Amino acid sequence: MANVKAIKYFNNLNATENKQMSEDDLESLNEKVKLEFSLENAIHDFSYSIKANLINEKLSSYNSEQRKPHTDNSIIFENFYVCDYYFEKEQKIQIIINKNNNPITINTTLGCIVGSRYSKFIKKYDGNETLVIKAEKMGKNDLFVDLKFSMKENDKDHSNYFINNKILYVITCKDCKIYSSEAINNEGQFNTVEIPSCLLYPYYTVNFYNCYNQLISTFNKNVDELNSDQDKLQLKIPIYNNNYLFLYDYSELKEHFSFLDFIGAGIRIGLSIGIDFTGSNGHPLDDGTLHSIKGKKPNDYERAIKACGDIVAYYDYDKLFPVYGFGAILNNSQNKEASMCFNLNFQNNADIYTIDNIIKIYHECIEKDKLTFAGPTEFAPIINKVISKITKNKLEYHILMILTDGVIDDLQETIDALVDGSFEPLSVIIVGIGDADFKKMEILDGDEVPLVSSKGKKRLRDLVQFVPFSKFQNDEIKLSKQVLEEIPKQIVDYYTINNLTPHKIKILLSQKNKIEYPSFDEINKFNFDEIPTNETIYINPNNKKTSEIHESKTYTNLPNDDDDNYNHDKNDNNKKTSEIHVSKTYTNLPNDDDDNYNHDKNDNNFSLFNNDN
Numbered sequence: 001m002a003n004v005k006a007i008k009y010f011n012n013l014n015a016t017e018n019k020q021m022s023e024d025d026l027e028s029l030n031e032k033v034k035l036e037f038s039l040e041n042a043i044h045d046f047s048y049s050i051k052a053n054l055i056n057e058k059l060s061s062y063n064s065e066q067r068k069p070h071t072d073n074s075i076i077f078e079n080f081y082v083c084d085y086y087f088e089k090e091q092k093i094q095i096i097i098n099k100n101n102n103p104i105t106i107n108t109t110l111g112c113i114v115g116s117r118y119s120k121f122i123k124k125y126d127g128n129e130t131l132v133i134k135a136e137k138m139g140k141n142d143l144f145v146d147l148k149f150s151m152k153e154n155d156k157d158h159s160n161y162f163i164n165n166k167i168l169y170v171i172t173c174k175d176c177k178i179y180s181s182e183a184i185n186n187e188g189q190f191n192t193v194e195i196p197s198c199l200l201y202p203y204y205t206v207n208f209y210n211c212y213n214q215l216i217s218t219f220n221k222n223v224d225e226l227n228s229d230q231d232k233l234q235l236k237i238p239i240y241n242n243n244y245l246f247l248y249d250y251s252e253l254k255e256h257f258s259f260l261d262f263i264g265a266g267i268r269i270g271l272s273i274g275i276d277f278t279g280s281n282g283h284p285l286d287d288g289t290l291h292s293i294k295g296k297k298p299n300d301y302e303r304a305i306k307a308c309g310d311i312v313a314y315y316d317y318d319k320l321f322p323v324y325g326f327g328a329i330l331n332n333s334q335n336k337e338a339s340m341c342f343n344l345n346f347q348n349n350a351d352i353y354t355i356d357n358i359i360k361i362y363h364e365c366i367e368k369d370k371l372t373f374a375g376p377t378e379f380a381p382i383i384n385k386v387i388s389k390i391t392k393n394k395l396e397y398h399i400l401m402i403l404t405d406g407v408i409d410d411l412q413e414t415i416d417a418l419v420d421g422s423f424e425p426l427s428v429i430i431v432g433i434g435d436a437d438f439k440k441m442e443i444l445d446g447d448e449v450p451l452v453s454s455k456g457k458k459r460l461r462d463l464v465q466f467v468p469f470s471k472f473q474n475d476e477i478k479l480s481k482q483v484l485e486e487i488p489k490q491i492v493d494y495y496t497i498n499n500l501t502p503h504k505i506k507i508l509l510s511q512k513n514k515i516e517y518p519s520f521d522e523i524n525k526f527n528f529d530e531i532p533t534n535e536t537i538y539i540n541p542n543n544k545k546t547s548e549i550h551e552s553k554t555y556t557n558l559p560n561d562d563d564d565n566y567n568h569d570k571n572d573n574n575k576k577t578s579e580i581h582v583s584k585t586y587t588n589l590p591n592d593d594d595d596n597y598n599h600d601k602n603d604n605n606f607s608l609f610n611n612d613n
Contacts, residue, residue: 031258032138033114035062035081039097040130042069046100052081054110055092066098082138083110087259088484089477090311095133097125106131115315119264137260143197145226147171147179148250149190149206154243161239162188166211171195173204183211197223197253208237208247217247226253257502259488262495265502266509268396269315269491273358274382275301275344276404278327278375280436284366290405290434291373293366300433300469301403302359307476308429308483309355312399322350322389323358324382325365329372338374340381346370376409379430383417387424394498394523395505397425397491401483405434414444415451422451422459427490429483432468441466461493462486504528 037050046069052062062081069075083091091110096103104125113121119135149169151162166183169190178199181190203222210216217237234249263269282289292299298306313319323344329336332346343350345361352358365371379402390398408414418428430445432438444451445466451459465486472479495505500523507528 031085031260033083033085033110033135033260034138035083035113036134036136037062037064037077037080038132038134039069039075040073040132041128042073042075043099043129044069044071044073048075048100049098050077051096051098053094054083055094057084057091085110085114085260086481087111087488088311088481090480095131097131099126099129109314110135111311111314114260114263115269117268117317118266119260135260136264137258141258141261142256144194144254144256145197145200145223146252146254147190147193147195148252150248150250151184151188152246152248153239154246162245167208167216169206169208171200171204171206173200178204194254221249221251223253226251257492257496259492261502262491262505263315265505266395267491267495267505268317269312270321270390270396270398271309271312271316272322272324272386272398272400273305273309274324274326274341274379274400274402275362276327276377276402276406276433277325277371277373278338278377278406279373280375280377280406281373281434283373291366293363298359300473302362303473303476304403304431304433304469304479305358305362305401306355307480308401308431309358311480311484313355319354320351321353321355321358322386323352323361324350324385325371326379326382327373327375327377329374331370331372338376340378341385377404377406378410378413379404379408380410380413380417383414383421383428387417387421387426390424390426394425394500395508397427397494399427399429399487401429401431403431403433405432406436407438408440408444411440411443412454416453416455418444418446418464419451419453419457419459422461422463425491425494426463427487428464429487430464430466431483432466432470435470438466438468461490461497463490499524 035052037052039048042048047066048068049066050062050064062079064077064079067075067077083093085091093108093110093113095106095108097106098104106123106125108121108123113119113133114135116122116135121131121133121135123131123133125131151167153161162184163186168181168183170177170181171179179193179195181193184190201223203220205218205220207215208217217235219235232248232250233246235245235247237245237247239245277291281291284291284293286292287294290300309321313321325342325344326340327338328342329338330342330346333339344358344365345352352361382402383400386398386400390396421428430441432441443449445464446459446462450462451464465483467479467483469479472482495501504523504526508523508526
């Protein structure tokens with residue numbers, strides 16, 4: 001299936017040639033998911049059916065056929081529901097289970113379903129009866145053509161021919177220009193470029209020109225034959241006195257995985273938040289200041305946290321979010337200098353359970369006079385803190401959202417930290433609150449000039465997105481879209497660059513009791529072909545006992561077993577802290593009546609790649 005990137009690529013290239021693809025074409029190529037419904041522990045003599053509908057979306061409703069349970073009291077509904085999917089958007093979905101003509105309504109979101117572990121949403125709805133929704137990407141992965149050409153000469157006397165003539169090539173397909181290359185470099189290499197295969201199918205033409213715009217050679221290539229074992233010598237081009245240029249074609253067809261592929265493979269997304277408490281925000285008890293908590297309406301910091309945090313939270317299984325403040329003096333500390341990175345909850349562990357509790361603790365900091373707003377504004381300490389926590393865990397991707405009101409005072413140190421972060425599973429979102437001069441933030445965004453550290457180290461990939469809140473403060477839907485729309489691509493880029501396919505990720509997660517904290521060097525040496533993997537990987541595939549687990553967590557305020565909103569398997573109810581080798585202690589953990597705690601209850605078994613705080 002073609003993708004949106006292909007359409008935009010085509011339209012930008014042909015903007016002056018009146019050959020644009022329509023909005024209908026663009027809309028039809030949105031990423032889609034299919035939802036498969038099943039029921040477990042259904043009553044054997046009852047009849048069941050399911051209806052589902054995406055609220056406020058222009059899609060037809062889902063209606064299943066009426067079914068009775070199998071002998072194991074399970075029902076699998078054969079037809080499925082196809083939906084457009086947007087990571088950056090809250091897509092509310094209503095599900096009605098008709099049980100012997102008695103309707104039971106479940107409200108959730110598409111993000112919550114897709115973001116459940118392995119994109120498998122589990123929800124108890126009536127006693128032990130359980131709804132299971134499996135989300136999968138609809139259609140095949142996008143295919144791209146990697147164009148790789150090089151040239152050599154057979155006459156040393158004319159070794160500069162292709163350089164002096166500034167040879168370049170143009171790709172056409174069906175009389176449309178698809179790509180025009182830069183001139184060949186001094187080593188006889190053309191820049192490698194990726195082009196969506198749908199723009200080159202079924203075959204494309206490559207025309208080579210010299211600096212006088214004279215055609216010197218041409219050939220056609222069939223996309224379906226790109227990965228065959230054909231001779232890489234494509235052309236022998238006569239140039240002078242029986243001398244030739246030899247053109248080598250190393251082009252190949254590559255599969256591009258999508259965000260949904262990686263989420264379905266088990267990649268988890270974690271959110272950390274940094275909040276600016278510098279003096280330039282104004283006193284929080286004064287009307288109209290940026291941190292003002294007077295009045296009934298939330299301030300801009302709260303609105304930004306809710307608008308973006310609520311969406312990312314769907315993809316974080318435990319709903320535990322590290323939250324840090326910076327730029328303030330801690331009133332209970334003997335050190336009266338401003339801290340550039342402190343835990344907002346004033347605990348040893350910065351994790352706070354749920355976005356709503358973040359807002360609550362944020363209010364407590366201000367109402368109970370725990371902070372004195374000061375300065376300066378520095379990002380590097382928080383970025384480096386998050387990097388230090390995620391370095392071991394390559395299969396959990398992290399988003400750091402920094403909310404700030406002013407001009408950054410440690411620009412170079414922040415650039416250095418971001419360059420280091422580009423090699424880690426990290427994205428950084430900077431939301432500018434207020435009307436300050438945010439030009440330096442656009443430098444950090446790096447869209448025009450890629451970031452380079454003070455030691456000359458170049459960033460590996462794009463990881464920063466800056467958004468001024470004031471531009472979208474009256475439309476939180478547009479704000480979340482602007483802030484989050486680059487995240488899926490950044491996640492795909494990170495794992496693609498590091499050669500971690502969804503298939504490899506599934507295998508690594510299935511082997512977590514045998515491999516602990518693998519580096520990329522160890523991953524690259526791992527023989528994935530020796531270990532088959534099923535489409536569904538369970539949390540504890542080898543039925544290991546708790547005593548065999550290397551690490552787990554000690555919880556306080558744990559959920560009760562009768563919670564029908566605690567959406568995951570309950571096969572670890574008998575675990576004892578004494579059987580765990582390494583423990584973690586958390587505060588602000590979920591109560592049993594929390595609808596948002598959607599993950600597997602054998603999370604204590606999920607020891608691979610978990611990082612100590």
